[in-house]
Amino acid sequence: MMKLKFFKMQATGNDFVVIDNRLTQFTIDKIISFTPRLCDRRLGIGADGILVLNPSESHDFNMIYRNADGSDAGMCGNGGRAISLFAQSLGLGNHLRFQVHDASYSAVVRGSNVTLFFDSLVCEIEKVLKEDEVIYKVYSGTDHIVIRSKSSLMHDLDAIRQKGSELRFDPLFSPKGTNVNFSCYNDDALTIRTYERGVEDLTLACGTGSIASAIVEHHVNTQNRRSEQNRTKVESLGGILNVTFRYDSDHKKYTDISLEGEAQIVFEGFIEIND
Numbered sequence: 001m002m003k004l005k006f007f008k009m010q011a012t013g014n015d016f017v018v019i020d021n022r023l024t025q026f027t028i029d030k031i032i033s034f035t036p037r038l039c040d041r042r043l044g045i046g047a048d049g050i051l052v053l054n055p056s057e058s059h060d061f062n063m064i065y066r067n068a069d070g071s072d073a074g075m076c077g078n079g080g081r082a083i084s085l086f087a088q089s090l091g092l093g094n095h096l097r098f099q100v101h102d103a104s105y106s107a108v109v110r111g112s113n114v115t116l117f118f119d120s121l122v123c124e125i126e127k128v129l130k131e132d133e134v135i136y137k138v139y140s141g142t143d144h145i146v147i148r149s150k151s152s153l154m155h156d157l158d159a160i161r162q163k164g165s166e167l168r169f170d171p172l173f174s175p176k177g178t179n180v181n182f183s184c185y186n187d188d189a190l191t192i193r194t195y196e197r198g199v200e201d202l203t204l205a206c207g208t209g210s211i212a213s214a215i216v217e218h219h220v221n222t223q224n225r226r227s228e229q230n231r232t233k234v235e236s237l238g239g240i241l242n243v244t245f246r247y248d249s250d251h252k253k254y255t256d257i258s259l260e261g262e263a264q265i266v267f268e269g270f271i272e273i274n275d
Helices: 028-039 077-089 149-153 157-168 207-220
Strands: 001-012 012-019 049-054 059-067 095-102 104-111 113-118 125-130 132-139 143-148 178-188 187-197 201-204 229-236 240-247 253-263 264-273
Touching: 001 077, 012 028, 028 049, 028 059, 028 253, 049 077, 059 077, 077 095, 077 104, 077 113, 077 253, 077 264, 095 187, 125 207, 132 149, 132 207, 149 157, 149 178, 149 187, 157 178, 157 187, 157 201, 178 207, 187 207, 207 229, 207 240, 207 253, 229 264
Parallel strands: 012 049, 059 095, 143 178, 187 229
Antiparallel strands: 001 012, 001 264, 049 059, 095 104, 104 113, 113 253, 125 132, 132 143, 178 187, 187 201, 229 240, 240 253
16 A cells, blocks of 8 residues: 545536646556545545646646546546646646647636636537437537526526436437536526536536537527627536637637636645555
8 A cells, every 4th residue: 555645626616636646657547546436525535536747748747637437538627727726836837838638728827716728629519409409519628518408407406417417328429428518698697507427427617518608608699709709707506617719700610718717725635545
């Protein structure tokens, strides 16, 4: 057995176990093997997923993110914001560049506020029908669908959880399945609820889900299809995120995407894992 130092972090309610892997140098297979135990809310530390900071020759660091079950989540927006705050606490600076898989991201840390820039992400929208219900597919760093819903549904978490679970495994989105977002625009903000693949439950927030939902709302609201920078306030159970993007009306694509909100190191400690 060995004692592993970890940090517990949260970003708008998404919580993570965070590890500085520059010294421990765990392999990806080892990280996958201990992730479910560390993320277990009864037998471990408890988290939506694990963030691992790795060294990088071309960037400030490399980020590995795995869902709570150990599966590959693709990109995690709130995880990217959390690990940027973590990197800043390690002395890597307030302006950061890092990699996830083959994609580059940048971040600016101002106190507890972190803005994450999806430097190379280009989003497009695909509309699908399921039993006369319109579902929007958006790849915002990972797989998402968005269902525009009535405000009353936002308070019925059991109904959202059940429908989210069903759609997450729907054959329409096989073989990998998808993350499922329910959104409703009221007043000046977009309210969302997200059922996350790999967590297999509702989470308090989802960064890439917030991006997907904001883009879909812009797409549906044709009066606001402008080419200049757009900004959407997104309210989730865990707090508020601000999504910005630019709409390319000629090519019907979304670029210059950023995600801004609070992040926090909650506590740090040690846990025993197998060598």
